[in-house]
Amino acid sequence: xxxxxxxxxxxxxxxxxxxxxxxxxxxxxxxxxxxxxxxxxxxxxxxxxxxxxxxxxxxxxxxxxxxxxxxxxxxxxxxxxxxxxxxxxxxxxxxxxxxxxxxxxxxxxxxxxxxxxxxxxxxxxxxxxxxxxxxxxxxxxxxxxxxxxxxxxxxxxxxxxxxxxxxxxxxxxxxxxxxxxxxxxxxxxxxxxxxxxxxxxxxxxxxxxxxxxxxxxxxxxxxxx
Amino acid sequence: xxxxxxxxxxxxxxxxxxxxxxxxxxxxxxxxxxxxxxxxxxxxxxxxxxxxxxxxxxxxxxxxxxxxxxxxxxxxxxxxxxxxxxxxxxxxxxxxxxxxxxxxxxxxxxxxxxxxxxxxxxxxxxxxxxxxxxxxxxxxxxxxxxxxxxxxxxxxxxxxxxxxxxxxxxxxxxxxxxxxxxxxxxxxxxxxxxxxxxxxxxxxxxxxxxxxxxxxxxxxxxxxxxxxxxxxxxxxxxxxxxxxxxxxxxxxxxxxxxxxxxxxxxxxxxxxxxxxxxxxxxxxxxxxxxxxxxxxxxxxxxxxxxxxxxxxxxxxxxxxxxxxxxxxxxxxxxxxxxxxxxxxxxxxxxxxxxxxxxxxxxxxxxxxxxxxxxxxxxxxxxxxxxxxxxxxxxxxxxxxxxxxxxxxxxxxxxxxxxxxxxxxxxxxxxxxxxxxxxxxxxxxxxxxxxxxxxxxxxxxxxxxxxxxxxxxxxxxxxxxxxxxxxxxxxxxxxxxx
Numbered sequence: 001x002x003x004x005x006x007x008x009x010x011x012x013x014x015x016x017x018x019x020x021x022x023x024x025x026x027x028x029x030x031x032x033x034x035x036x037x038x039x040x041x042x043x044x045x046x047x048x049x050x051x052x053x054x055x056x057x058x059x060x061x062x063x064x065x066x067x068x069x070x071x072x073x074x075x076x077x078x079x080x081x082x083x084x085x086x087x088x089x090x091x092x093x094x095x096x097x098x099x100x101x102x103x104x105x106x107x108x109x110x111x112x113x114x115x116x117x118x119x120x121x122x123x124x125x126x127x128x129x130x131x132x133x134x135x136x137x138x139x140x141x142x143x144x145x146x147x148x149x150x151x152x153x154x155x156x157x158x159x160x161x162x163x164x165x166x167x168x169x170x171x172x173x174x175x176x177x178x179x180x181x182x183x184x185x186x187x188x189x190x191x192x193x194x195x196x197x198x199x200x201x202x203x204x205x206x207x208x209x210x211x212x213x214x215x216x217x218x219x220x221x222x223x224x225x
Numbered sequence: 226x227x228x229x230x231x232x233x234x235x236x237x238x239x240x241x242x243x244x245x246x247x248x249x250x251x252x253x254x255x256x257x258x259x260x261x262x263x264x265x266x267x268x269x270x271x272x273x274x275x276x277x278x279x280x281x282x283x284x285x286x287x288x289x290x291x292x293x294x295x296x297x298x299x300x301x302x303x304x305x306x307x308x309x310x311x312x313x314x315x316x317x318x319x320x321x322x323x324x325x326x327x328x329x330x331x332x333x334x335x336x337x338x339x340x341x342x343x344x345x346x347x348x349x350x351x352x353x354x355x356x357x358x359x360x361x362x363x364x365x366x367x368x369x370x371x372x373x374x375x376x377x378x379x380x381x382x383x384x385x386x387x388x389x390x391x392x393x394x395x396x397x398x399x400x401x402x403x404x405x406x407x408x409x410x411x412x413x414x415x416x417x418x419x420x421x422x423x424x425x426x427x428x429x430x431x432x433x434x435x436x437x438x439x440x441x442x443x444x445x446x447x448x449x450x451x452x453x454x455x456x457x458x459x460x461x462x463x464x465x466x467x468x469x470x471x472x473x474x475x476x477x478x479x480x481x482x483x484x485x486x487x488x489x490x491x492x493x494x495x496x497x498x499x500x501x502x503x504x505x506x507x508x509x510x511x512x513x514x515x516x517x518x519x520x521x522x523x524x525x526x527x528x529x530x531x532x533x534x535x536x537x538x539x540x541x542x543x544x545x546x547x548x549x550x551x552x553x554x555x556x557x558x559x560x561x562x563x564x565x566x567x568x569x570x571x572x573x574x575x576x577x578x579x580x581x582x583x584x585x586x587x588x589x590x591x592x593x594x595x596x597x598x599x600x601x602x603x604x605x606x607x608x609x610x611x612x613x614x615x616x617x618x619x620x621x622x623x624x625x626x627x628x629x630x631x632x633x634x635x636x637x638x639x640x641x642x643x644x645x646x647x648x649x650x651x652x653x654x655x656x657x658x659x660x661x662x663x664x665x666x667x668x669x670x671x672x673x674x675x676x677x678x679x680x681x682x683x684x685x686x687x688x689x690x691x692x693x694x695x696x697x698x699x700x701x702x703x704x705x706x707x708x709x710x711x712x713x714x715x716x717x718x719x720x721x722x
Contacts, residue, residue, distance in 0.1 A: 056624060056715045077628055084626025095621045095719060099241055109625045111230045156625060 001068060002029035003195050004053060004164060009062035010219075011048050022048040024219035025062070032163075035187065035196040037206035040216035046199045049216065050168045053197060054089050055082045067163070084112055088157025090186075092169035094149040096141040102128060102152045103137035109159035127155040131185055147178030154185055164195045171205060183209045226631045235638035238611065246643065249600075249607045253647020254654050256597030257695050261655025261687065262662075263589035269682040271582040275551060275575070285551035285575050288558055288568045290347070290356075291543045292339025295532040298539060301336065337565030338540040347546055350560050352553025355386055358541040360514060362521035367459040371417045377510045379517025380408060386547075395450035396489035402515035407458060408489040410509040411450050450490035458485045462523045483520075485512070551575060597695065600647065601702035604640055608706035611639070612713070619710055620718025629711035636707035637700055644699025648692035655691070656683060 011023040022045040030036050040046045051057040052064050055071055064071045066086060074082060083089075096105045106124040115123065128137050131151040141149050150170055157165055167186060171179030179202075187209050190196050200206050206213045215222045239246040275285070293301065337343060339358070347356045360379035365372060380386070382399040399406050441449070460483040491511075512520070525533075533539050546568070548557050554572045561568040612619070619632060659681035667677040 051716055054624070056719075077630075080623070080626055080628035083624065084628075089624055091624075091719070095617075095624065097618050097621055099237070108622070111226050112622075112626045112628075112631065114226065117229075160626070 002065075003032040003034075003067055004030040004197065005065040006049065006052070006221075007063045007065065009049070009052060009059045009064065011045070011052065011057070012060045021219055023052075023059070026216070026219060026221045027062075028214055028221045030164075030195060030197055033190065033193055033195055035190045035198070035209065035211045037198045037200055037210035037213045038216060038221075039200060039203060039206055039213055041201060044216040045219050046201075046216055047168055050089075050166050050197065050199050053164075054087055054166050055079045056089075084109070085160055086162050087164045087166055088154075088160070088162040090150070090153050090157050090165065090167040090170045092172035094141065094146075094153045094173075096149055096152055096156075098141050101138050101140055102133060102144065102148075102155075105141070105152055106156045106159055109156050113160050123159070124155075127158055128152070130158075131155045145178075146174050147181060150174060150178070150182050151185065154182070154189075158189065162194075164197065165189060166197050166199075168199045169201070170198070171200065171202065179205065226627075226634070231631070231634045231638050232642075234635050235642055238615070238635070238639055239642060242607075242611065242614075245607055245610070249603050249643050250647045250650065252600035252603040253597070253644060253695055253699065254651040256593070256600040257648050257651020257691050258654035258658060259596050260590055260593040260694070261652055261683065261691050262658050262681075263593045264586055264687055264691075265655065265659055265681040265683045267582065267586045267589050268684065268687065269680045270585075271579075272682040273678060273680075275578065275582075284571055285554055286354075286548050288546040288548065288554065288561065288570050289543060290339065290546055290561055290566050290568045291335055292343065292540050292566050293335045293337055295529070295536070295539050297335065298338055298536050299532065335565060335567040338538070339542075339544060339566055340538055340540040343540070343564065343566060344544060346564060347544070347557075347561060350557050352548045352550070352557055354547045354549050357381060357386055357545045357547075358514075359543040359545065360517040360521055361542060362517065362524050364520060364524055365461045366510075367461065368417045368456075372461075373417055375416060375510060377512055377517065377520070379514040379521075380511035381514060392492045394447055394490045394492050396454045396487070398489055399513040400488070402513045403519070404488075404513050405483060405485045405516060406488040406513060407485045408491055408511040409453065409487055411446060411453075411490050411493045413509045414453070416509060446492075453487050453490050456487050458487070459483065460485055460520065462520070597698055601698045604643055604699050604702040605706060607643070608636055608640060608703055609709070612636075612706055612710045616713060616718045616721040619713045620715045620721065623713070623715040624719060632713075633707040633711045636710050637703050640699040640703030640707075641696050644696040645692065647699070648695030651695060652683075652688040652691055656688075659683065 006026055006028045009023055009026045010021065013020045013022055026045070026049060028036075028038075028049075038046055038049065048057070052059055052071075055074070058072065066082065071079070071082065096102075097108065100108065103121070103124045106127050107120045110120045110123055125134065125137060128134055131154055133148060133151055133155070136144060136148060136152075141152070144152065150173075154165075154170075165186060170182050170186070174182060183198075183205060186196050186198065196210075198206065198210060203213075344356050344358055347353060358379075361376055362378075363374060364377055366375050380399075382402065384393060384398050393408075394411055396408075398408070461480045462483065463480055529539070546557060546561065548554050551572075554570055554575070558568045558570040558572060622632060663680050666680060670677060
C-alpha cells in the first residue's frame with residue numbers, strides 16, 4: 001500500500017466571478033521510503049498538490065490518502081495533528097519566524113507536540129547539528145544565509161520525526177551549490193527511512209536526487225505510477 | 226503547548242510591539258483607576274457612615290435581649306408539672322381551648338429565663354464584646370431635702386461597659402461591686418426639681434420664657450460636674466422586721482436609711498447609646514452591679530417576691546449585648562433568638578441602608594466601567610492589528626502543526642496579560658489618586674479646624690475584583706480577534722507579506 005496517495009484530485013479556485021482549475025483529476029502514489037520529484041512549469045498546480053498532501057488545503061473533488069486514512073474525513077484538530085506528527089514541510093521562502101532564533105524556530109514545532117522545555121533544547125541542538133548548523137542556533141533568520149535558513153527549515157520539518165518530508169521548491173531561492181547541499185540533506189533523510197516528495201522545476205536536480213519523477217501538466221500528472 | 230509556553234509566546238509578542246502594548250495598557254489603567262477611585266469613594270462613604278459614625282450610636286452593635294417573664298416562667302413550670310399543688314384540669318372547657326391558642330401565640334415569646342447561665346452562653350458567642358444584664362429597681366431617694374421615687378440601675382465598674390458608652394465628665398468609677406456609690410448624669414439634679422405649677426410658672430428662674438438659654442461650654446459642664454462629686458443621696462428601704470403588734474413607733478423607725486455617695490458624673494450626650502436609651506430607659510442613676518442586686522431584692526414588690534419563691538430565680542429583666550462590629554450583629558441576633566430569648570436588632574434596616582449603598586456603588590462602577598469599555602475596544606483593536614501583522618506567522622504555526630486552540634490561546638493570553646498589567650497598575654493608580662485627593666481634602670479640612678477623615682476605602686475585594694474584572698473584560702475583548710486568528714487560512718497566510 002502506498003504511503004501517500006492522490007486519487008483523481010481536482011482543486012478549483014474561485015477568482016471573482018469565475019473559477020480557475022489548479023488541478024483536474026491528478027492521481028499519484030508515493031511509496032514508503034521513496035524520493036519522488038514532481039516537476040512542472042510555473043502555475044501547473046505543483047504547490048497546490050503539495051498543500052493538499054500537507055493538509056493545508058482540501059481538494060474540490062477526489063481524495064488524498066495517507067497511510068490508509070483519507071484526509072477528507074479529518075476535522076480541524078485532527079488535520080493539525082496530521083501536520084504536526086505525520087509530515088514535515090519545507091518551503092521555497094523558508095517560512096521561519098523572523099523574531100525567533102534558529103533554535104527557537106525548531107523548538108516551536110516541538111512545543112506544539114508538548115515536548116518539555118529541557119528536552120526541546122537538546123533536541124533542537126541535535127537537529128541543527130544534523131543539518132550542519134550547530135553553531136548557529138542563537139542566530140535569527142535575518143542573520144543567516146538562504147542556504148542556512150533552508151537547513152533550519154529542514155531541521156524544523158524533522159523535529160517531530162514525521163514519515164514524510166514535503167519540499168516545495170526548496171532550492172528555488174538558492175544558488176546551485178547551496179541547492180545541492182539542501183538536496184543532499186533530503187537524500188540523507190531518505191536513506192534514514194523518510195519518504196520525500198520534492199516539488200521543483202529543475203529537471204537536472206530532480207533526476208539526480210529523486211528515485212522517480214512525475215510531471216504535472218494541465219492539472220494532471222504524467223508518468224505517475 | 227503548555228501554558229508556560231503560551232505565556233512566554235504572548236509576552237514575546239507584546240515585547241515586539243512595546244509602544245502599542247504600553248498605550249493599550251494605559252487605556253486599561255485609566256479604566257481601572259476610575260473604577261477603583263469611584264467605588265472606593267462610595268465604600269469610604271459607607272464605611273464612614275455605617276461603620277465609623279453609626280457604630281458610635283450603638284444602633285447596629287447593640288442588641289437588647291429579654292428573657293421569659295415571670296408569668297411565662299410560671300406557666301412553663303406548670304406545664305412541666307414542677308408546681309405540683311395545682312392539679313391539671315382534665316375537662317376540655319372552652320377556656321382550656323383558649324388557653325391552648327394563647328400558648329400557641331406565646332411560643333414566639335421568650336421561652337427561656339435570662340439568668341447568669343444564659344448571659345454566659347451569649348458571652349461565649351463569636352463576635353460578642355460583652356453582655357451587661359440590666360438590674361433596675363425603683364427606690365425612694367432623698368437629695369437636698371427632697372424625696373423622689375426614681376429608677377436606679379446596676380452598672381459595671383468598667384467604664385467601657387457603661388450604658389451608652391458615655392464618658393466621665395468628673396470623678397471616677399465605682400471602687401468595688403458592692404460599694405454604696407453612685408454614678409449620675411450631669412443633669413441628674415433636674416430629677417429633684419419641683420415640677421412646674423399649674424399656672425405654668427417656672428419654679429426655677431433660669432428657665433424663664435424670655436431667657437435665652439445657651440448651651441454650656443465643656444469647661445462649664447466639667448465645673449458643674451465637679452461640684453456634684455462627694456454629695457450624698459439617701460436611699461430608703463422598709464425595715465425587714467415588723468414592729469411588735471400594738472407598737473406604732475416613730476416614722477423614722479419604720480425605714481432604714483442607706484447613704485450613697487456620688488463618685489462620678491457622666492456626660493449627658495444623647496447621640497451616644499441612643500438605642501440603649503430607648504430600650505433601657507433613663508440611666509441617670511447608676512450603682513455597682515452587686516449593690517443593684519441587693520437593693521433590687523430589698524425593694525422588690527411582694528408579687529415579684531412570690532414569683533421568686535415559686536420559681537427559685539426569675540433571672541434578669543433584660544440585658545444589653547454589645548457586638549464588636551455591625552457585621553456580627555445578625556448572627557448574634559439569630560443565635561440569641563434560637564436560645565429561646567428575645568433579641569431586638571436593626572440589622573434589617575441596616576441591610577436596607579446597605580442596599581442603597583450597593584446601588585450607589587454599582588452606579589459609580591458602571592459609570593467608571595465606561596472607560597474600561599473604551600479600553601476593551603483598545604485591546605480588541607491592538608489584537609486585530611497584531612493579527613494583520615502576524616498573519617504569516619500564524620500561517621507558519623499552522624503549517625508546522627499548531628492547532629486552532631493553541632493559536633486562540635496565545636491571543637487570549639496576550640489580552641489577559643494586557644488586562645492584568647493594566648489592572649495592577651490601575652489599582653496602584655487608583656490608590657495613588659485616592660491618597661492625593663485625601664491629602665488635599667484633609668489639608669483643607671485641617672485648615673478649617675476639622676478632624677481628618679479617610680474618604681476612600683479600598684478593601685481587598687475591591688482591588689482584587691478590579692484586576693479580575695480588567696482581565697475578564699480583556700479576555701472578552703479578545704474573543705473576536707482570537708477567533709479570527711484561529712480561522713486564518715494557512716495557504717493565504719503563507720503568501721501574506
